[in-house]
Amino acid sequence: MCDQTFMAATFGPCDSCSKPSPLMNIYIKNEATNYCSLCVEMMACQGLQKGETLESLKRESETLKKKLEEERNKLNDVELHQVAEKVEVLSALSIKTRRVLKGHGNKVLCMDWCKDKRRMVSSSQDGKVIVWDAFTLNKEHGVPLPCTWVLACAYAPLRSLCLIMNGYLGLDNKCSVIPLSLDKNENLAAKKKSVAMHTNYVSGCSFTNSDMQLLTSSGDGTCALWDVESGQLLQSFHGHTADVLSLDLAPSETGNTFVSGGCDMKANVWDMRSGQNIQSFESHESDINCVKYYPSGDAFASASDDATCRFYDLRADREVAVYQKDSIIFGASTCDFSLSGRLLFAGYNDYTINVWDVLKGTRATILFGHENRVSRVRVSPDGTALGSASWDSTLRVSWSFSTGSNYIFRFIKLLFWVNSRLVLEFTVAF
Amino acid sequence: MTTVFFEYTSTFNLGEWSLNSPLKYSSKRLFYEDIFSPKTITNNMTSNSNLSNMRRLVEQLKLEASVERIKVSQAAAELQQYCLQNAGKDALLVGVPTGSNPFREPRSCAIV
Numbered sequence: 001m002c003d004q005t006f007m008a009a010t011f012g013p014c015d016s017c018s019k020p021s022p023l024m025n026i027y028i029k030n031e032a033t034n035y036c037s038l039c040v041e042m043m044a045c046q047g048l049q050k051g052e053t054l055e056s057l058k059r060e061s062e063t064l065k066k067k068l069e070e071e072r073n074k075l076n077d078v079e080l081h082q083v084a085e086k087v088e089v090l091s092a093l094s095i096k097t098r099r100v101l102k103g104h105g106n107k108v109l110c111m112d113w114c115k116d117k118r119r120m121v122s123s124s125q126d127g128k129v130i131v132w133d134a135f136t137l138n139k140e141h142g143v144p145l146p147c148t149w150v151l152a153c154a155y156a157p158l159r160s161l162c163l164i165m166n167g168y169l170g171l172d173n174k175c176s177v178i179p180l181s182l183d184k185n186e187n188l189a190a191k192k193k194s195v196a197m198h199t200n201y202v203s204g205c206s207f208t209n210s211d212m213q214l215l216t217s218s219g220d221g222t223c224a225l226w227d228v229e230s231g232q233l234l235q236s237f238h239g240h241t242a243d244v245l246s247l248d249l250a251p252s253e254t255g256n257t258f259v260s261g262g263c264d265m266k267a268n269v270w271d272m273r274s275g276q277n278i279q280s281f282e283s284h285e286s287d288i289n290c291v292k293y294y295p296s297g298d299a300f301a302s303a304s305d306d307a308t309c310r311f312y313d314l315r316a317d318r319e320v321a322v323y324q325k326d327s328i329i330f331g332a333s334t335c336d337f338s339l340s341g342r343l344l345f346a347g348y349n350d351y352t353i354n355v356w357d358v359l360k361g362t363r364a365t366i367l368f369g370h371e372n373r374v375s376r377v378r379v380s381p382d383g384t385a386l387g388s389a390s391w392d393s394t395l396r397v398s399w400s401f402s403t404g405s406n407y408i409f410r411f412i413k414l415l416f417w418v419n420s421r422l423v424l425e426f427t428v429a430f
Numbered sequence: 431m432t433t434v435f436f437e438y439t440s441t442f443n444l445g446e447w448s449l450n451s452p453l454k455y456s457s458k459r460l461f462y463e464d465i466f467s468p469k470t471i472t473n474n475m476t477s478n479s480n481l482s483n484m485r486r487l488v489e490q491l492k493l494e495a496s497v498e499r500i501k502v503s504q505a506a507a508e509l510q511q512y513c514l515q516n517a518g519k520d521a522l523l524v525g526v527p528t529g530s531n532p533f534r535e536p537r538s539c540a541i542v
Contacts, residue, residue: 057484064491075501083506087514095522118533135533239490280494296512298505316505317497340516341509342523359510384521384532399532402525 014039019199038222038238072318080311080320084359090342093355095386097369099397101132103139107391110376117382120397122389134385134397175202175216177228196226196233204246204260208272209253215272217244223260225272237270239277246290251297259300261288267302269314281312283319290334294358295341301358305331309346311358323356325363334376339383347374353388369396 013019014036106126113120114131119140123129131141175196196202200219207214208225213234217223223237223244242263249258257278261267267288269279286305293300299313299320307328311321323344330350337344343364344356353367353374372391379386385399517523526532 054481054484057481057488061484061488061491064488064495068491068495071495071499075499077501078503078506080502080506080509083503084510087510090523093523094525135531276493277490278493279497280490294509294512295516296509298512299509313502313505313509315500316502317499318502320502320506338520338522340513340520340523342513342517342520359513379522382521383519384526386522400522400525401528 038236075316076318080359081361084361087359089360090357090364093343093365093400094402095355095365095367095398095400097367097396097398098385099134099137101134101137101395101397102393103130103132104128104393104395106393107372108375108389108393108395111378111387111389111395113378113380113387115381117380117384120387120395122395124393132395134380134387174198175205175214175226177214193231195228195231196224198222198224200243203244206247206249206258208249209255215247215249215258217247217260217262219243221262223247223258223270235272235275237275237277239268239270239280240264240266245288248291248293248300251293251295255297259291259293261291261302261304263287265304267291267300267312269300279314279317281319283310284308286331289332292335292337295337295339301335301337301344303332303335303346307331307348309335309344309356311344321358321361323354323361323363328354334374336377336379336386338379345377345379345386347377347388347390349373351390351392353377353386367398370394 012034015033016035016039019036101120101122104122104124104126105128106124108122108124111120111122118134120132120134121129122132129141129143130139132138133140174194175198176194195214196205196216198216198218198220200221202216202218204217205214212228214226214228215223216226221238221240221242221244224233225235225237226232227234237260240260240262244260244262246262247258247260249255256272257269258272259267259269265282265284265286265288267281267284268277270276271278284302284304284306285308288302288304290303291300292302294311298315299311301309301311303309307330308322308324309332310319310323312318313320323346328348328350330348332346332348332354334347335344337358342358344358345353345367346356347353351368351370351372351374353370355364355367356362357364367386367388370388370390370392374388374390376389377386378388385397387395387397389395521532
């Protein structure tokens with residue numbers, strides 16, 4: 001459990017800005033008032049330095065921005081692909097679609113893998129959430145939901161809790177949690193529990209390391225941390241100036257940070273305990289659709305509508321690689337790393353998945369097959385397979401066969417054949 | 431409830447109001463409430479809150495400027511090392527045995 005800065009017990013209009021949002025009960029001059037978390041932060045900044053004007057602050061912010069750029073550029077002594085020149089070029093990848101999962105009636109908007117490495121959950125515009133078994137291709141559960149814009153779904157790490165996000169439809173800006181069970185006859189939709197509530201659509205969600213907390217990102221420009229059991233707001237993160245479209249948690253067990261990307265073209269790294277924005281990266285030229293941490297946790301990649309994917313290093317505090325090609329003009333909507341971090345899978349709106357060599361900055365291969373936009377790509381937790389969801393209402397699972405064992409396989413088959421032929425010859429002779 | 435049909439490809443402003451629907455995902459049919467609803471982020475603010483906003487921004491920039499950084503060459507070398515160390519375990523790089531299903535439970539053979 002992180003340190004809780006406050007627990008919000010009420011949701012309603014804030015006393016100072018009149019916007020409906022989760023409220024903090026605070027005391028100002030011994031009077032109990034209800035402020036939203038943004039107003040509390042603003043209040044904390046007030047009266048810091050007297051005698052400042054808007055112009056002087058603007059000038060100060062400009063000089064600080066320039067100073068930040070200079071500091072970052074000082075340490076930019078070499079490019080990532082130059083360092084990686086000595087690394088062996090990747091051999092031809094044999095990743096192909098091996099399974100196609102059909103069953104949704106409309107665009108599949110989101111998918112995720114379960115930690116048991118076999119099950120997948122996917123949500124679609126037809127209002128259904130389906131849990132698949134990737135080995136048998138069976139559908140294990142199907143949950144119909146009242147809202148058609150289920151924008152995201154995720155599996156809880158420990159128990160088999162499935163998280164469903166209800167996207168934008170009037171006032172349904174909520175995030176719900178559904179406990180899964182093996183009993184197929186149970187009405188799962190009835191056990192739905194609302195956990196998070198935002199003032200605009202919820203775009204992304206993730207369980208934290210424990211099953212107890214939930215991190216959500218929303219179109220209202222904030223991210224929020226919720227307690228699953230009580231549904232209370234634990235921490236909120238302000239800093240984006242437009243819709244936040246995606247978030248990702250740092251992979252380490254003790255990690256307390258997460259990265260979020262939004263329509264303001266910025267990717268921000270946050271500290272979950274303090275709610276502080278630690279680092280900010282602004283080099284994309286359009287909305288950032290997806291952010292994903294590198295497996296070691298020291299870097300992250302982002303996929304954007306400007307048809308590029310960019311790679312940022314957290315310790316060097318700058319962008320270290322751009323993955324783009326003149327022939328790619330459609331925006332990238334999703335990205336994910338392979339287990340070792342050598343490959344970056346990015347799904348684009350031109351129906352393809354480009355596989356980039358992260359170190360060298362070149363494209364390793366393209367995966368074709370989807371007949372509409374790729375909405376989500378996810379590598380399975382043990383790194384064996386790639387799942388991709390698309391607006392063509394199918395999911396595809398791809399993996400690669402090793403070419404080395406291919407030859408051994410064929411050789412053994414040949415031996416058996418030779419053996420059987422020899423046996424035949426000898427029996428005929430005698 | 432009136433319904434409005436029109437084509438659009440990106441966000442646009444109607445003066446101080448803007449669409450707050452997820453344009454990336456929505457269909458072309460919108461309802462009246464969808465078009466005429468207030469922006470949640472950049473409201474018409476008083477000059478006082480503009481000042482507070484700027485102060486927040488300045489504080490934030492100061493915080494970001496004070497972050498400890500390392501050289502790109504060192505960071506890149508460590509990323510590369512992580513990649514190469516784990517490349518053997520990466521089934522999407524190396525591949526699974528031909529013809530097998532990676533989702534089958536691994537059966538272990540015991541040597542008796």
